[in-house]
Amino acid sequence: MMADAHPTELELLALVEDELPGERRTALRAHLETCPDCAGAVAGLEAGRAALQAAPAVEPPQELRRRISADLDLHEPPRRVYVSPMRLVTLLAPLTVVLALVAAVASIDFGGDDSGGGGGRESAQAEDSAGGGATQPEAASGGGKTLEEDQVTTEALDSGSDAAVVVQVEGPPRKVAALLREFGFDARVEGGRVVVRGAEPEDVALELRKRAPGDVPVVVERSP
Amino acid sequence: MSPRDPDGDLVRRAQRGDRLAFERLVDRHQARLFTLAARTLGSRDEAADAVQDAFLRAWRRLDAFRGDALFSTWLYRICVNAAHDQRTRRSAEPAELEDVTADPRDRFAESQLSDEIQAALDGLDEAQREVVVLYDILGCSYAEIAEVTGVAEGTVKSRLFRGRTELARRLGTAGGRAESDT
Numbered sequence: 375m376m377a378d379a380h381p382t383e384l385e386l387l388a389l390v391e392d393e394l395p396g397e398r399r400t401a402l403r404a405h406l407e408t409c410p411d412c413a414g415a416v417a418g419l420e421a422g423r424a425a426l427q428a429a430p431a432v433e434p435p436q437e438l439r440r441r442i443s444a445d446l447d448l449h450e451p452p453r454r455v456y457v458s459p460m461r462l463v464t465l466l467a468p469l470t471v472v473l474a475l476v477a478a479v480a481s482i483d484f485g486g487d488d489s490g491g492g493g494g495r496e497s498a499q500a501e502d503s504a505g506g507g508a509t510q511p512e513a514a515s516g517g518g519k520t521l522e523e524d525q526v527t528t529e530a531l532d533s534g535s536d537a538a539v540v541v542q543v544e545g546p547p548r549k550v551a552a553l554l555r556e557f558g559f560d561a562r563v564e565g566g567r568v569v570v571r572g573a574e575p576e577d578v579a580l581e582l583r584k585r586a587p588g589d590v591p592v593v594v595e596r597s598p
Numbered sequence: 599m600s601p602r603d604p605d606g607d608l609v610r611r612a613q614r615g616d617r618l619a620f621e622r623l624v625d626r627h628q629a630r631l632f633t634l635a636a637r638t639l640g641s642r643d644e645a646a647d648a649v650q651d652a653f654l655r656a657w658r659r660l661d662a663f664r665g666d667a668l669f670s671t672w673l674y675r676i677c678v679n680a681a682h683d684q685r686t687r688r689s690a691e692p693a694e695l696e697d698v699t700a701d702p703r704d705r706f707a708e709s710q711l712s713d714e715i716q717a718a719l720d721g722l723d724e725a726q727r728e729v730v731v732l733y734d735i736l737g738c739s740y741a742e743i744a745e746v747t748g749v750a751e752g753t754v755k756s757r758l759f760r761g762r763t764e765l766a767r768r769l770g771t772a773g774g775r776a777e778s779d780t
């Protein structure tokens with residue numbers, strides 16, 4: 375009875391990958407004895423797997439490692455700033471004061487009659503909701519991890535002028551501009567140079583990396 | 599960052615600008631990334647370009663890596679995208695640029711992987727090829743492949759089923775019924 379119902383593709387795959395519980399596995403094996411379609415599918419899965427696992431290794435060319443390092447030479451990564459727990463306390467102290475003030479004002483607005491010591495507790499609650507999660511009170515007592523995991527990042531990239539010669543490549547300029555337009559850049563030939571507007575110099579340089587060096591300057595003007 | 603990520607320490611150091619830490623990550627992952635790109639693109643030259651692009655993209659976007667997935671999974675994802683871009687570039691190469699290389703056709707043929715398994719892989723569609731390479735050649739889990747390719751695990755399994763079956767058919771090693779289809 376069970377053997378008459380065809381198993382799904384996913385079940386046949388699970389059988390081949392030995393991921394089925396014992397009972398179901400036995401039932402499927404029994405089904406395969408009498409069903410050439412499913413037996414053929416399993417044979418195909420096993421043969422495909424065997425062929426892929428026996429595929430010879432493909433070694434990277436030796437110069438690839440050097441090319442990667444050369445790329446890294448040209449580009450600085452955006453750097454995540456590490457903030458030590460002690461530094462974090464100093465950084466967060468003013469924020470805590472501000473939040474405490476906001477919370478105090480809020481408690482006045484709501485006409486709370488708990489004068490005196492209750493203010494501190496309320497401000498802690500306000501901080502929790504304002505900070506969107508684990509921030510001030512816990513962090514100030516030494517858990518500097520959260521902020522580092524969060525979003526203290528800074529771009530250490532191209533703080534340059536509005537127009538920069540990115541690279542000098544082999545011409546003619548018309549072909550360089552056509553190539554850049556293929557990749558979606560607004561690129562035009564102007565006075566023997568290729569001018570790209572509204573793009574990041576690094577992105578343009580990335581696309582032109584494989585072009586031979588030459589005497590056509592490519593200039594990038596960022597959007598105003 | 600997941601505490602179980604074997605690359606976690608190096609990634610954290612690299613995120614603080616430690617270039618040597620990133621270079622070690624390159625050493626660790628270069629060969630597997632190259633296999634992934636070469637087996638999905640079928641060309642050594644294009645694979646080298648894709649892997650070079652992938653590491654540059656990873657370096658430049660390192661601050662965006664939050665450690666929700668393993669670093670290797672994140673890298674595979676970038677590499678799969680770089681390989682995809684490479685393939686798009688291949689088909690969109692403007693005719694007027696063909697003269698950049700002296701003899702592009704020869705150069706292209708020379709860099710092609712010519713083993714039997716590659717010929718069969720080349721016949722799969724791109725999505726199936728990515729999955730079978732990640733699962734059967736690189737040994738990734740369904741969950742990792744789902745992360746890398748951005749689809750559900752069920753879809754990964756379905757692609758694996760179809761990819762392997764088609765591959766066996768192309769190699770002539772499938773069960774009797776499938777062979778008679780050829």
